Structures are given as C-alpha cells and as structure tokens.
Amino acid sequence: MMNLSEFRSQHPRWSRFLSRFLRLTPRPTSVMIRRRAYGLMLLASISMFVGVLFVLHMLVNAVAGQPIDLPQSSYFSRLLLSLRSSGLMPGSIFLIIVAFTPVFIAVLAPLIALRRLAKALYQGSLLNMVVASRFDRLANTLLLSLLISYLLPLRPGFPMGYIPAGNGFYSFFIFLIAIGLCHTMAGIIREGARAAEENRQFV
Amino acid sequence: MPIIVRLDVMLARHKMKSRDLAAAIGITEANLSQLKQGHVRGVRFATLEAICAALDCQPGDLLEYQSPPGSPGSDT
Numbered sequence: 001m002m003n004l005s006e007f008r009s010q011h012p013r014w015s016r017f018l019s020r021f022l023r024l025t026p027r028p029t030s031v032m033i034r035r036r037a038y039g040l041m042l043l044a045s046i047s048m049f050v051g052v053l054f055v056l057h058m059l060v061n062a063v064a065g066q067p068i069d070l071p072q073s074s075y076f077s078r079l080l081l082s083l084r085s086s087g088l089m090p091g092s093i094f095l096i097i098v099a100f101t102p103v104f105i106a107v108l109a110p111l112i113a114l115r116r117l118a119k120a121l122y123q124g125s126l127l128n129m130v131v132a133s134r135f136d137r138l139a140n141t142l143l144l145s146l147l148i149s150y151l152l153p154l155r156p157g158f159p160m161g162y163i164p165a166g167n168g169f170y171s172f173f174i175f176l177i178a179i180g181l182c183h184t185m186a187g188i189i190r191e192g193a194r195a196a197e198e199n200r201q202f203v
Numbered sequence: 204m205p206i207i208v209r210l211d212v213m214l215a216r217h218k219m220k221s222r223d224l225a226a227a228i229g230i231t232e233a234n235l236s237q238l239k240q241g242h243v244r245g246v247r248f249a250t251l252e253a254i255c256a257a258l259d260c261q262p263g264d265l266l267e268y269q270s271p272p273g274s275p276g277s278d279t
Contacts, residue, residue, distance in 0.1 A: 201244035203234050 030126070037121035044115035051107045059100055106148040109141040127192040135189060139182035146175045207267040210239045213258050228253035 008015040117134040124130065150172075214224060225235040228250060237243050251262055258265075 198244065203230060203238045203243045203246050203250050 037118045040118035048111045106145040113138040113141040127196040132186045132189040135186035139179045142179045227257045
C-alpha cells in the first residue's frame with residue numbers, strides 16, 4: 001500500500017487535482033480561522049440588517065397609528081396603554097422611539113459586538129488583547145440584552161427578542177452559558193497574548 | 204544587563220554584515236539588531252547554534268557575564 005508522499009511523488013498531477021477536494025494539503029489553521037471569522041462577520045451583518053428592517057417596520061406602523069397585534073404582556077403594549085391612559089398620543093414619534101430604544105439595544109448590541117469580534121479575528125493575529133476585549137464586550141452585551149429582555153419583556157415572536165425573551169428557563173441558561181464562555185475565552189486569550197508577547201522577545 | 208552580547212565584535216572580526224548573518228541564520232535584521240544590543244529576553248539554542256556555525260565560534264565568544272556593580276564577584 002502506497003503512502004501519501006509516495007503517491008505525490010509518483011503522480012504529481014493527480015495529487016494536485018485531488019488535493020483540492022480531499023484536502024491532501026491541509027490548510028493552515030490561520031486561513032481556516034479567517035474564513036470562519038469572515039462567515040461570522042457576514043452572518044452578524046445580515047442579522048443586523050434584518051433586525052433593523054423589522055424593528056423599523058414595527059416603528060413605522062406604530063407611528064402611522066396602525067393597529068399592532070401585540071400580546072398584553074409585551075413591553076410595547078404596556079407602554080402604549082400607560083401612554084394612552086395618561087392622555088399622551090400613542091402616535092407620537094418621540095415617545096415611540098423612546099419605547100423602541102431598549103428593543104434596538106437588546107437586538108443590535110450583541111450583533112455589533114459579534115461583528116467587531118469577527119472583524120478582529122479576521123484582520124489580525126489571534127492572540128492579542130484586542131480579541132480578548134472584544135470577547136469581554138460580547139459577553140457584556142449579551143448580559144445587557146438578557147437583562148433588558150427580562151426586565152422589559154419583548155414581543156414573543158419577535159425574531160431576535162424571542163431568543164432571550166423569558167421563553168422558559170432553557171433559553172435563559174443557554175444565554176448564561178454563552179456569557180460565561182465568552183468571559184472565559186477572553187481570559188484564555190489574554191493569557192495566550194501574554195505568552196505570545198513573551199515568546200516574541202526570544203530570538 | 205549582566206549578560207553582554209559580543210556579536211558586533213565577532214561580526215567585525217569575520218568582516219560580515221548583520222544583514223548577511225541574519226539571512227544565514229534565518230532571523231530578521233531587526234531581531235539581530237535587538238540581540239546585538241541585548242534588548243531580548245533570551246536566545247534559543249537553535250539560534251545560538253546557527254550563529255556559532257555561521258561565525259565559526261563558541262557560545263562563550265558571543266556571551267559574557269559581568270556581575271552588576273556592588274554584588275559579590277564584581278570588581279567595584
């Protein structure tokens with residue numbers, strides 16, 4: 001049975017052809033990480049775009065005074081009821097924007113943090129303080145989103161807010177695990193960055 | 204720093220340029236310059252071996268220890 005190096009030396013053309021499909025020449029780890037980071041950036045950007053469009057759609061409907069089918073327990077419907085009972089116009093753009101601000105923060109903050117983390121992974125070296133701080137920031141924004149979602153329940157069925165929105169303990173613990181993991185990764189990368197810096201000082 | 208690097212002396216003795224030595228041993232000129240000035244934390248054995256092979260010398264020719272002033276073993 002021929003081994004890989006013998007096959008390459010005896011059949012160089014087949015080896016080059018097959019290496020594209022069978023990964024006979026393994027890609028460097030840094031290239032794989034860059035490709036995944038690029039995919040993550042793309043995913044975060046698309047999610048941000050979709051989230052912003054959806055929330056803007058709800059905002060425009062609210063300003064236009066069109067009826068929005070919202071459950072009684074949702075934050076926005078409770079705010080509207082309190083505004084109506086106090087005599088303020090529910091169609092006021094300013095008030096509706098104020099009502100939607102926590103929604104924007106809860107939805108966009110983690111996605112922005114994720115995109116910046118992916119960008120840092122894509123651009124530079126992996127073991128540095130910038131990547132560690134971006135992991136910390138992602139964890140903090142996830143925590144902020146979780147707190148907003150539980151203190152101000154979002155509309156169930158809202159695509160982004162649905163995930164943290166008090167839909168049982170499962171999603172709550174998944175979020176807590178993700179926050180813990182991000183903080184742990186930040187600590188690991190900080191240690192790695194210190195070791196890498198020390199290694200650079202050796203010739 | 205107590206460890207003195209005599210690389211510049213050895214380079215002058217062999218009439219070799221830093222650029223040529225850096226290329227011969229596989230490190231950058233910047234790293235070699237830092238090594239000459241003693242601004243590095245340490246030297247790998249592989250690098251030391253390559254320098255000794257390139258300059259045909261011993262590690263003792265490149266590195267010298269001078270005890271800090273005031274410590275036992277120093278002249279002052």
